[in-house]
Amino acid sequence: MLKQMEVDGQAIEKLKRAFAYKLFFQQGSLPISASLNDYYLAVSCTLRDRMQALFINTVAAMAEKKSRIVCYLSAEFLMGPHLLNNLINLGLYDAFARATRETGLDLQQIIEHEEEPGLGNGGLGRLAACYLDSMATLEIPAIGYGIRYEFGMFDQTFEQGWQKELSDRWLLPGNPWEFKKSDLAVEVGFGGQTATFTDQEGRVHVCWTPGSVVKGIPYDTPVPGYRVNTVNMLRLWSAEAPKSFDFDDFNVGDYFGSVEEKIQAENITKVLYPNDQPFQGKVLRLRQQYFFASASLQDMIRLHRMQYGDLDGFHQHFAIQLNDTHPAIAVPELMRLLVDVHGYAWDQAWAITSMTFAYTNHTLLPEALETWSVDLLGQLLPRHLEIILEINRRFLDTVRSQYPGDEDLIRRVSIIDENGERCVRMAHLACIGSHKINGVAALHTELLKQHTLADFHRLWPEKLVNVTNGVTPRRWMALSNPGLTELIASAIGEQWLTDLDRLRELEPLANGPAFRERWRAIKHDNKIRLARILRERTGIVLDPASLFDIQVKRIHEYKRQHLNLLHIITLYNRLKRDPGLDLTPRSFIFGGKAAPGYFMAKLIIKLINSVAEAVNNDPDVDGRLRVAFFPDFNVKNAHAIYPAADLSEQISTAGKEASGTGNMKFAMNGALTIGTLDGANVEIRDQVGAENFFLFGMRVDEVEALWAAGYRPRSIYEANEELRAAIDLIADGRFSGGDRHMFRPLIDSLLEHDPFLVLADYQAYLDCQQQVGAMFRNQEQWCRMSILNVSRMGLFSSDRSIAEYCEKIWQVRRSPVALKWERLPSQGIVFPKRPAAPRF
Ligand SMILES: *Cc1c(COP(=O)(O)O)cnc(C)c1O
Numbered sequence: 001m002l003k004q005m006e007v008d009g010q011a012i013e014k015l016k017r018a019f020a021y022k023l024f025f026q027q028g029s030l031p032i033s034a035s036l037n038d039y040y041l042a043v044s045c046t047l048r049d050r051m052q053a054l055f056i057n058t059v060a061a062m063a064e065k066k067s068r069i070v071c072y073l074s075a076e077f078l079m080g081p082h083l084l085n086n087l088i089n090l091g092l093y094d095a096f097a098r099a100t101r102e103t104g105l106d107l108q109q110i111i112e113h114e115e116e117p118g119l120g121n122g123g124l125g126r127l128a129a130c131y132l133d134s135m136a137t138l139e140i141p142a143i144g145y146g147i148r149y150e151f152g153m154f155d156q157t158f159e160q161g162w163q164k165e166l167s168d169r170w171l172l173p174g175n176p177w178e179f180k181k182s183d184l185a186v187e188v189g190f191g192g193q194t195a196t197f198t199d200q201e202g203r204v205h206v207c208w209t210p211g212s213v214v215k216g217i218p219y220d221t222p223v224p225g226y227r228v229n230t231v232n233m234l235r236l237w238s239a240e241a242p243k244s245f246d247f248d249d250f251n252v253g254d255y256f257g258s259v260e261e262k263i264q265a266e267n268i269t270k271v272l273y274p275n276d277q278p279f280q281g282k283v284l285r286l287r288q289q290y291f292f293a294s295a296s297l298q299d300m301i302r303l304h305r306m307q308y309g310d311l312d313g314f315h316q317h318f319a320i321q322l323n324d325t326h327p328a329i330a331v332p333e334l335m336r337l338l339v340d341v342h343g344y345a346w347d348q349a350w351a352i353t354s355m356t357f358a359y360t361n362h363t364l365l366p367e368a369l370e371t372w373s374v375d376l377l378g379q380l381l382p383r384h385l386e387i388i389l390e391i392n393r394r395f396l397d398t399v400r401s402q403y404p405g406d407e408d409l410i411r412r413v414s415i416i417d418e419n420g421e422r423c424v425r426m427a428h429l430a431c432i433g434s435h436k437i438n439g440v441a442a443l444h445t446e447l448l449k450q451h452t453l454a455d456f457h458r459l460w461p462e463k464l465v466n467v468t469n470g471v472t473p474r475r476w477m478a479l480s481n482p483g484l485t486e487l488i489a490s491a492i493g494e495q496w497l498t499d500l501d502r503l504r505e506l507e508p509l510a511n512g513p514a515f516r517e518r519w520r521a522i523k524h525d526n527k528i529r530l531a532r533i534l535r536e537r538t539g540i541v542l543d544p545a546s547l548f549d550i551q552v553k554r555i556h557e558y559k560r561q562h563l564n565l566l567h568i569i570t571l572y573n574r575l576k577r578d579p580g581l582d583l584t585p586r587s588f589i590f591g592g593k594a595a596p597g598y599f600m601a602k603l604i605i606k607l608i609n610s611v612a613e614a615v616n617n618d619p620d621v622d623g624r625l626r627v628a629f630f631p632d633f634n635v636k637n638a639h640a641i642y643p644a645a646d647l648s649e650q651i652s653t654a655g656k657e658a659s660g661t662g663n664m665k666f667a668m669n670g671a672l673t674i675g676t677l678d679g680a681n682v683e684i685r686d687q688v689g690a691e692n693f694f695l696f697g698m699r700v701d702e703v704e705a706l707w708a709a710g711y712r713p714r715s716i717y718e719a720n721e722e723l724r725a726a727i728d729l730i731a732d733g734r735f736s737g738g739d740r741h742m743f744r745p746l747i748d749s750l751l752e753h754d755p756f757l758v759l760a761d762y763q764a765y766l767d768c769q770q771q772v773g774a775m776f777r778n779q780e781q782w783c784r785m786s787i788l789n790v791s792r793m794g795l796f797s798s799d800r801s802i803a804e805y806c807e808k809i810w811q812v813r814r815s816p817v818a819l820k821w822e823r824l825p826s827q828g829i830v831f832p833k834r835p836a837a838p839r840f
Pocket of ligand 1: 121122123126552553554634635638659660661662663665
């Protein structure tokens with residue numbers, strides 16, 4: 001195990017007493033009657049207490065320091081389970097393992113009991129969580145601001161192979177990690193109207209009278225850095241009715257009317273929207289966005305005014321990062337707060353606002369870009385619409401003076417899309433209101449410059465920068481792959497965990513047969529672990545000696561799970577034709593959720609399960625191919641999946657995946673990648689070397705050329721015998737009990753349109769997979785490549801990403817936390833004798 005905090009026998013005794021104390025006084029249980037959940041809560045609260053002094057010191061230091069605080073605004077934080085992560089980051093795993101053991105408990109079992117808060121869809125929410133970990137580890141003063149959804153991402157099960165969604169009641173067992181701060185509640189208005197008035201000095205003001213008001217209550221979760229004093233804060237907002245539903249003057253006796261108002265208010269944070277990429281213009285979603293953006297800004301403003309009296313230097317003290325356009329309504333909201341509420345002139349308010357915000361773009365898919373109907377936005381947020389239009393008017397004036405006569409440019413860059421129903425383009429609002437815009441991988445940023453944001457790039461050549469995504473090696477290596485972590489630590493020490501470039505020191509070891517043997521044994525153990533879980537959950541038995549070929553990510557046509565399927569069906573056909581075929585045994589593992597309303601994605605899930613059924617039970621296959629769908633892919637399940645992969649499937653159509661982060665997690669855990677030149681795959685291949693990466697498929701320019709030339713997928717189908725056989729097998733009902741209609745929409749889509757060029761890349765993919773299969777037979781060579789992949793993954797630590805954000809965008813530096821408010825030996829807190837600090 002990694003080097004731990006030093007604890008003596010006395011400290012262990014204290015821990016044991018703390019478990020009993022929490023169990024008795026907090027859970028109201030005795031050891032003989034306590035449930036596993038009781039023990040989980042008791043142990044977690046004991047750990048939480050050990051973080052508390054660091055947490056309070058960090059937050060107090062933020063309120064005192066003049067340095068900038070990073071405020072990371074994100075509608076999603078996919079944090080994953082907290083207990084083990086916090087034990088690792090604080091260096092308390094051994095102490096807790098010993099104390100629980102001596103209490104007669106099993107720490108592993110308690111850790112396994114924790115359900116994760118699924119407050120995100122996938123990559124974007126998980127990125128926010130990795131960044132919080134890295135900001136704390138790099139001792140950056142930072143707050144994550146988001147939404148405390150009562151129901152997070154749905155749980156996925158299957159019924160006859162079809163996805164079924166179950167509601168996620170994550171708060172039911174009790175959440176030991178959060179602190180409710182009722183006294184820091186804020187009010188957020190909706191609807192109503194605006195009025196203009198002139199003051200005694202002749203200045204014109206606008207006054208917004210909302211039609212309804214909702215209370216935002218913050219819940220704070222500590223985010224400890226790895227082995228540092230910094231414990232930052234994730235502050236999530238929950239909506240409540242502003243007052244208890246008593247009978248007020250306006251609806252005397254209207255009991256049900258006032259209850260309904262309460263329900264309306266609380267609906268705002270009821271449920272996470274479970275669609276990953278495509279945009280859905282639902283008014284409740286806009287309510288969610290404005291609710292948390294406004295609450296977060298009011299929180300910052302309160303703090304700033306307590307410290308400095310005014311808001312003149314707001315941008316010097318807060319750097320706000322917009323994680324996609326979901327919180328972009330914060331731009332007009334800060335303008336409103338500065339101008340309408342705090343009396344700033346427009347120009348000064350605009351200077352402050354545009355120096356405060358920076359915006360991260362996450363997608364090139366046009367269907368994913370947020371645009372709100374002007375009418376809808378005006379009804380929900382009438383004052384904000386006025387402000388947006390004024391921002392736009394002034395912006396377009398400057399563009400006109402720079403490019404006189406270019407009305408086409410004006411139409412293209414305007415915040416308002418005037419084609420058809422008038423819409424507010426949130427990406428344009430975010431670009432105009434920010435001092436920096438970033439893409440999330442080198443290729444993605446290039447494509448933003450050339451296409452999506454080309455006009456803005458021409459207007460402000462300095463504004464658009466790249467920060468390639470990263471993932472935290474604490475969760476994605478130390479926590480989820482303890483075997484590999486220990487092996488690496490035994491070879492090169494532990495510093496790589498906070499300085500991932502040092503994994504390079506492993507490179508020479510790739511040539512050592514003994515080291516390779518240990519490396520392979522760990523991978524094998526991880527495969528056994530995954531196979532065991534899969535067998536428990538699906539009944540499907542996998543051979544750990546086979547090649548584990550894994551694709552886990554949201555189910556989406558652009559990610560091309562169906563390309564993977566066509567390969568499997570092709571291998572199946574080959575085996576059927578020639579049962580004696582010498583084939584590298586493979587286990588294909590899928591995982592991922594489909595948006596509940598995304599018909600094609602759900603059909604792909606059904607097809608995967610149906611192919612699995614057919615292949616796994618066909619005696620001709622004789623176990624050489626296995627297909628399994630790991631149900632309910634989430635962070636907790638991911639811990640067991642990434643470390644068990646031999647092959648990582650990163651096969652999106654070139655130009656469609658902004659970055660990907662699953663690709664990084666796989667490679668860090670020793671999987672080799674089969675992938676297209678898309679997103680961060682490009683940089684991963686650059687780092688690990690072309691000879692250690694299985695590249696296939698069209699590049700972005702070839703994709704563009706093919707569309708320009710006219711693409712006819714059917715002609716590819718007709719010309720390729722194996723492809724035809726694979727598609728025909730689906731179409732003929734081989735995987736649907738003879739039903740030729742079930743998968744027809746998928747077949748038709750592929751043959752008639754194939755919007756993601758599955759057929760165009762099919763042969764290249766097959767050829768590349770052939771090489772993979774051959775290479776896997778040379779286990780020594782494969783293992784060498786695996787070690788080299790890991791040793792060259794330093795660039796993809798989220799520590800590097802955060803260091804780049806600090807330097808290129810936020811202008812903040814490391815700020816270690818000194819422990820001023822120490823714990824007493826009796827575990828109380830010393831309160832220093834000095835004036836009260838601003839309250840966080
Ligand atoms: C990393 C991660 C993702 C993102 O995966 P991609 O392959 O980059 O799409 C999605 N969901 C979970 C649970 C993850 O851990």
